[in-house]
Amino acid sequence: MIPPAAAPAFLDTAGWADARILPLAGDASFRRYFRIIDDEAERRAVLMDAPPPHEDPRPFLKVADHLLGQGFAAPQIYARDLDHGLVLLEDFGDIRVREYLEAAPHEEHSVYERAVSLLADLHTRPAAELRPYDRSEYQREAGLLTEWYCPAAGLEVDAAAYRTAWDQILPVAEEDDAPKVTVLRDYHAENIMLVPDHEASHGLGLLDFQDALVGHPAYDLVSLLQDARRDVPPELEAEMIALYKRLARPNGHFDAAYAVLGAQRNAKIIGIFTRLWKRDGKPRYLSFLPRMWDLLERDLKHPALAPVAAWFASNVPAAKRHYALAEHQEA
Incomplete structure (x- = not known):
């Protein structure tokens, strides 16, 4: 999967400049996911690509806020760009x-x-x-x-x-x-x-x-x-x-x-x-x-x-x- 064109600038603005972007998963919709790895800071995140007009990440963000507010482990939201449908999320790892x-x-x-x-x-x-x-x-x-x-x-x-x-x-x-x-x-x-x-x-x-x-x-x-x-x-x-x-x-x-x-x-x-x-x-x-x-x-x-x-x-x-x-x- 090729990362969205807007991803590097989005990650730069979010404080993840020069992080690696690796394919993670797609699903039955238009959404795609990439793992973001910042080797220097030893941290990882997940990039959700929910491209408009096919996808709208706002419902996900609303439910995530609700679940987090009630103490459940929805991904923390690190950054968002709704114009491009990009959301930087907490990485829950690989143990599905x-x-x-x-x-x-x-x-x-x-x-x-x-x-x-x-x-x-x-x-x-x-x-x-x-x-x-x-x-x-x-x-x-x-x-x-x-x-x-x-x-x-x-x-x-x-x-x-x-x-x-x-x-x-x-x-x-x-x-x-x-x-x-x-x-x-x-x-x-x-x-x-x-x-x-x-x-x-x-x-x-x-x-x-x-x-x-x-x-x-x-x-x-x-x-x-x-x-x-x-x-x-x-x-x-x-x-x-x-x-x-x-x-x-x-x-x-x-x-x-x-x-x-x-x-x-x-x-x-x-x-x-x-x-x-x-x-x-x-x-x-x-x-x-x-x-x-x-x-x-x-x-x-x-x-x-x-x-x-x-x-x-x-x-x-x-x-x-x-x-x-x-x-x-x-x-």
Whole structure:
């Protein structure tokens, strides 16, 4: 990755002149990340490149300020240039939960305990001043499956009936007695860092929360335990749900909301990963679809999902799920 043209001047102004700029990562959006190394001062940072008009770093900055103010380990902000979409961030290092657990699978239970405890802690705090995760957003996201996956799989489906089915089940996630919390929306093993220097925040660093909204507490728990990119054993998922319920004591029909939001999120991700292949030329995301279909079908078994489960049974036959797009992975 070539650093943005404005980066050297930005780093100079920020007090990081002559620092090295090394590629770090890109993601499914237009954002890119670079590691900034100042050998003379023996310090490191991360440069976020969120180029306008495609990206706007201000939501990330707002949520970071909120999380930091509540004692959580979001990256400290060292400098910002909103005109060029550049932000200089604290470097949390290289110990990401996904890779750490690949090397140390015996730590899986303890790491997930910490991640669930962090969520329970976050959900006791006042929510950030963000827009609500409302019905229109749920429907827009769930609709990505009929918009992108179904045409790619050669399916002509009843999209209006799909929306109606979701309208029948989404009220369980909108109950007035369920607390409204900060929903990070992408809380999973690739966006959580192990940061031993931040023990007060469970030793976990938070990333990729720029799309946060205010909504139901089950959403981020689903994001963590029904991970698109790594298998979480069902027995561990059940243990961690029980742990969350002991710590947070959520109100409302929590188990039903968990299943509904799990199905909504998994349908959304199936659509997004198909779009990344069809529109953005990133076929590697198709390799995650079998896991996403497995998770979606598990959620659809909950009685609260009956209308949506019936729609899938009528519109998406088993032969068009799971590996339906596998032959295109190298396209």
